[in-house]
Amino acid sequence: MPAPTKQTVRRSLLVVSAVLSSCALSAPLALAAPTPSAGPSASASASPSVSPPARMSSVGGTRLARAGAQVDLGVGAPVLPKDVTARSWIVADAESGEVLAAQNAHWRLPPASTMKMLFADTVLPKFPKTEKHTVVPTDLAGIGSGSSMVGIKEGETYTVHDLWLGVFLRSGNDAVHVLSAMNHGVEDTVRDMNAHAEELQALDTHVVSPDGYDAPGQVSSAYDLTLVARSGLQKKDFREYSSTVRAKFPGDTKEEKGKKVRESFEIQNTNRLLSGDSDVPVYQGIAGIKNGNTTNAGATFTGVAERNGRVLLVTVMHPETSARNEVYKETAKLLDWGFKAAGKARPIGELVPPRSAARASAQPSAGTTPGEADVVSTQASVRGGAGGLEVAFAIAGGVLVLLAGAAFLVNRRWPLPDLVRRRSRP
Template structure:
């Protein structure tokens, strides 16, 4: 494979990564050194851009434990959003959601449901999100999908759609099961999707307590009480296999950060390390609109079209996060996924990336997209373009220059 072919495939791969809803700040961690984190894996993501600001072992697989409930919540939220489910629906609790009859649930987090009782979807949802009730997860799965296995299939289907390539669910609640795993990166992507797609569902995560039948339970995410941060989610998790974990999110200035800490040694450590990373991200980075949504970033030659040039920009993804105080040193370069742009092109079509660099290090990338639809030209104009393109290529001249 020659160098040009390798480069083309590399750029195409970068563009494909953007289609699964996240970017990677490949140089940000080198410019701003993150703190030491006492956890087996962790990640810091800026919500708006999906930019990963720093991470360690972010793709290392581990047992999700109760963090699986973030996906259960996502499925429930999508059902409510589509109006196939209502928070007012009354659910008759089956025996499999009763801890006394289900040995797997004994000693785990519960909403304390009783068989044949009728509970609204809204209360079950709060019981799952706020109390981390494993019984609530089962009751919701039974009602929505007719059983846990069918609901798990929906969870995995959403995982595939969201691009969670290192995640596989086997249970609706996250209790240990063979073949069940996730990663810090996938949990950050999932959490971002929940916040972005389902704001009403996400609003439950900041609720500090919930009482069912007089049993008052406190949200296990103690960062909700933090006085130095505006934390409004997400979820704790623990299992013998994974250790103590926490996915958290907070608004800091004009940024929202998502922090995933997996495999901390104890309950106290997961909160300390998460708070440390949230504060580090808040003081080390700033969000800048590098390219406005209507701003023409570049114009490039297009071949075989009804016009000879096409306008390109970053669409609505022109805001990036850069190390604090270095925004003025930002340099951007457009990299096409193919050396020759040919018609037809659709408005919004991704044709490359805009690479942002500081001091020669890539700190962020956004998609390079077409601003205007370009139709194919007529026969004569396409024939002329064919001859001209061959001449320029033969002379080794630029074929994308306007």
């Protein structure tokens, strides 16, 4: 059997470390997200607080629960950019899950249309892209005033592929509502999204409207949006849609010379790091993902980029500076920092795996090595309801065993070998 590579061992350590963290989440030590103080209706107001809460979630690491910028600069690591004004942000390695730096990572804030990432990660697998749907009036009911729209018309037929282009490129709330109608309605879709958020351990997130439109109680966090993006990037269609710069979208059907002819028009991605703008160049290595902007949320954005084999995720929420395209400029600065700091800045936390992945990793199999079995045993004792000190000792013991047995574990979930960039569709 060939010796494991350094990268395999590194990723294996991260996987089992994430599993141990996941187990600790359910222990009495309570690293889970704090419960909203007064239920969903109290979680978001017309004007979110300008100060982070004193107590935030510890999911992914205790440093991520602290207010203010968090970073552990190693030798040669550059300092964080000084002119980032966002209330909350995070820089993470998309493949390993290491969090390189963050500020108020678990601050629950209105997400705007970045919530569509969770919508897509939840609903996209349910319908083949070739499936067709004819829009009826009830499909478009309940769309919020002033919503971003791709231009869907009642009585016209669209493929699921068309609808997802409308969601990702134009952030079309009309496309979201049509897909929600196909998924048994908005109420069921919201329920599905909240369940999926819980599965991803995105415990800061509460969905009220699937399109991200401002609604009382609708919140997420930079940490959660990054978890969701990382999950979505496992799906080929998600990667392709989020990286598409421009595409043709079906328009009205008209009669020409006795024949029905379907017109089309071009739509362009509103992600300025992908499509560019007068004051924002296309970011080198950009590959998606999703932007948002509402009165309540301000500007929000999650982006993924790759350079020299390193894939980084950055989420930025609500820059205080109102300059044009500020959310993209601040994201670009944090990406620049992340690529320079990678391998030098020490991780301050991690993006935890979904609950099902953690459970699967915890199950011994016929081929389980002794090291793996001991880690599983440690996890089981933690889940069994040990007290705080017992949990701490159990996790510490698990880490020691992990160091001995990590070479036998392989992370097959997170690599992104075919990450795509700046695609244009006919």
